[in-house]
Amino acid sequence: MSTRVLSLLGYTFGLLILTLYTYAIFPLRLSDPVRFYFLLAIIFIPLLGYLVFRFRKKRKEAEALRQPFPDQWRAELEATVPYYQKLSSEEKKRFEQAIKGFLHSTTITGINTEVDESTRLWVATSAVIPIFGFKDWRYRNLNEVLIYPSAFKSDNYAQEGPGRHALGMVGTGPMSGKMILSKPALVNGFVRAGDGRNTGIHEFAHLLDASDGEYDGIPHLLDQQYVLPWLGLMHREMKRIQRGESKLRPYGATNKAEFFAVASEFFFERPDELQLHYPKLYDLLEKVFQQDLRRQFSPAILRKRKQ
Numbered sequence: 019m020s021t022r023v024l025s026l027l028g029y030t031f032g033l034l035i036l037t038l039y040t041y042a043i044f045p046l047r048l049s050d051p052v053r054f055y056f057l058l059a060i061i062f063i064p065l066l067g068y069l070v071f072r073f074r075k076k077r078k079e080a081e082a083l084r085q086p087f088p089d090q091w092r093a094e095l096e097a098t099v100p101y102y103q104k105l106s107s108e109e110k111k112r113f114e115q116a117i118k119g120f121l122h123s124t125t126i127t128g129i130n131t132e133v134d135e136s137t138r139l140w141v142a143t144s145a146v147i148p149i150f151g152f153k154d155w156r157y158r159n160l161n162e163v164l165i166y167p168s169a170f171k172s173d174n175y176a177q178e179g180p181g182r183h184a185l186g187m188v189g190t191g192p193m194s195g196k197m198i199l200s201k202p203a204l205v206n207g208f209v210r211a212g213d214g215r216n217t218g219i220h221e222f223a224h225l226l227d228a229s230d231g232e233y234d235g236i237p238h239l240l241d242q243q244y245v246l247p248w249l250g251l252m253h254r255e256m257k258r259i260q261r262g263e264s265k266l267r268p269y270g271a272t273n274k275a276e277f278f279a280v281a282s283e284f285f286f287e288r289p290d291e292l293q294l295h296y297p298k299l300y301d302l303l304e305k306v307f308q309q310d311l312r313r314q315f316s317p318a319i320l321r322k323r324k325q
């Protein structure tokens with residue numbers, strides 16, 4: 019069910035409760051007016067506060083979206099992000115609006131490192147690419163992205179000392195609503211485009227997977243009819259990774275959630291390679307993300323496919 023339908027249902031239900039409540043206390047209007055107006059205020063004052071809050075929030079967001087997209091960012095996207103380069107001019111505008119919208123609603127905080135404009139752009143680009151196929155979709159499970167200066171320890175978030183292997187992290191409990199990204203890993207995901215690895219996209223794929231509340235490698239946006247084929251394919255491909263027969267990196271065999279994140283990175287970084295070697299996986303990921311990436315295929319791969 020889409021977010022718009024859900025919020026419409028929520029508003030309808032709220033209005034129904036409000037009407038029933040007013041109807042129930044209405045007889046007090048003449049017999050006990052003080053109590054009547056008190057009971058009326060109890061429900062209408064918070065409601066009014068909520069509506070004013072929502073209105074201000076929407077107004078601020080609309081204001082942020084009206085700001086021009088920085089030329090410097092556009093130049094960086096054109097120079098570094100093949101995904102953006104292949105978009106039509108209309109889609110580029112939509113992509114830029116999505117970047118502004120994401121940055122308006124998400125706090126990006128540097129921990130012992132500076133967050134410059136490029137870092138903000140790379141975080142937002144990693145966020146927008148996986149959801150660009152969905153209209154008006156937002157990461158409701160994210161409030162803040164913490165940027166670390168380097169790799170960190172996944173158990174205690176230590177930024178110094180041995181055993182620091184984590185480049186990005188999302189999760190539950192204390193990590194709920196948060197994401198950690200190592201700055202060099204985030205940047206490398208874009209300056210080394212096409213190597214099949216992108217830490218930012220990897221972590222946002224996890225959030226997409228967990229939008230139904232579970233990190234299980236089965237995004238709820240996948241149509242029900244494809245869930246079983248997806249599970250079977252995940253199982254087979256994870257076995258291939260374990261046997262060393264896959265182009266996907268070994269980390270993808272850790273569990274289903276990591277398989278989905280690793281395959282998603284590859285899908286957006288090397289869609290042509292994925293389609294050539296794993297056409298079924300490519301087809302299902304196309305359905306998951308509702309994006310056709312064929313225009314991103316390199317001419318060399320297109321020639322190979324015709325042979």
Ligand SMILES: [Zn+2]
Nearest residue numbers: 220224276279
């Ligand atoms: Zn992961």
